Amino acid sequence: MAIPDYQDFMYPFLKLLEDGKEHTLQEAYIFLAEYYNLTNEEKEEMLPSGKQLVYQNRIGWARTYLKKAMLLNTVRRATFTITDRGRSVIQDPEVSNLTKDYLMKYKEFQEFQDKKNSNETLLPVDSVEEKLTPQEKLDHSYKFIQQQVSDEILEKVKSCTPEFFERLVVELLVSMGYGGSIQDAGKAIGRSGDEGIDGVIKEDVLGLDMIYVQAKRWEGVVGRPEIQKFAGSLEGQRARKGVFITTSDFTEGAKDYVNRIEKKIILINGLKLANYMFKYDIGVSKVSEYTLKKVDLDYFEG
Incomplete structure (x- = not known):
């Protein structure tokens, strides 16, 4: 089977936390890999950057979305517990999987999706994907990731x-x-x-x-x-x-x-502070770096 997307990982991630105990991100990696019977080959598949495993990256995004919907709490770095809201979701017999559309029922998640950065609404990549060029997709993805990281930066600053x-x-x-x-x-x-x-x-x-x-x-x-x-x-x-x-x-x-x-x-303000920290590499570290290139027509005409 193909590696599940981040939405497929959300419900079983929450099931892991159902016991009310603290669980680490490493535990989630192991639990979810076993839950979907991922093969060794699938567990070793890397992102194009070669810096992170695909399934772990998707689990990380599942965690972020669950957190933004306030279905889980981060008690300390890479350690989580389920919230009362998350427990009610797991106990609902009509819910057997979670999607981004389902999470939109929560005001906090709507605000996360609709948040403006420098007066520009950051649209989820998949909602505009069909209308964008490949470079535009990269730009939107970068801005979306920047928003998510900036939110986490501000949370950390407030607690320091x-x-x-x-x-x-x-x-x-x-x-x-x-x-x-x-x-x-x-x-x-x-x-x-x-x-x-x-x-x-x-x-x-x-x-x-x-x-x-x-x-x-x-x-x-x-x-x-x-x-x-x-x-x-x-x-x-x-x-x-x-x-x-x-x-x-x-x-x-x-x-x-x-x-x-x-x-x-x-x-x-707090948003600008977080964005400046992101821009000037304060409290963040680089995961991947891409350089876009185009054909140098002058080289061939020479």
Whole structure:
């Protein structure tokens, strides 16, 4: 038989968790390979990149979809338990398999599918596949994976310690070209004691201009009063530019305010923070890398 697709793996994955105990991703690999009687050849089949086994990649995506539908919980890295919602699905006699269409009944999964990234709706690849060129399929797949990874990044950032959050912000700003060195930026930025950090860093290596930074690991949205207070702090720090980072979001009033004042303040919400971490390789590692090529017509005409 062919290796099942990720949707086929979802229901038996949930069955593995039915006992309410913690189970690891490695256990899921073994259980699901046996469940579908995969041959050694099928278990050894690799993705075109040669970096991951096909069946394990599909099980990984099954796990992601179940998590987004809140049918399972991640208790720690690669370890899961079933949720009450997941248990009700398993106990429903009318449900014997799960599909993406079935998961769309859950609001959280709908939000995952409809989430916008930079004001662009990320469509599931299979819903538009027939209309796309091969390169467009690659682009959509990349954006879809980026969205999923960014979501996981933000979850991790929200759960990290204040010390870790401080280091993360320093590493990100230095990777983006600010703050000089890790050592310089680290000395310039410190914890403020309210689940946040603040400080002044160099805009360039020579320190010709300075940027005031404030970052808050908050759940609630940041409103105009907080941004007004931040703008006032720029004066005391002799800074004309500021960056305000939050793991949550900003109110429309806060966004409108920064567009009206003379000082330059950049607002980075949780989604942008996760996307910057993805772009600048902070907290992520490369799995595969593809280079698209085309025929060099000049070479042959020469």
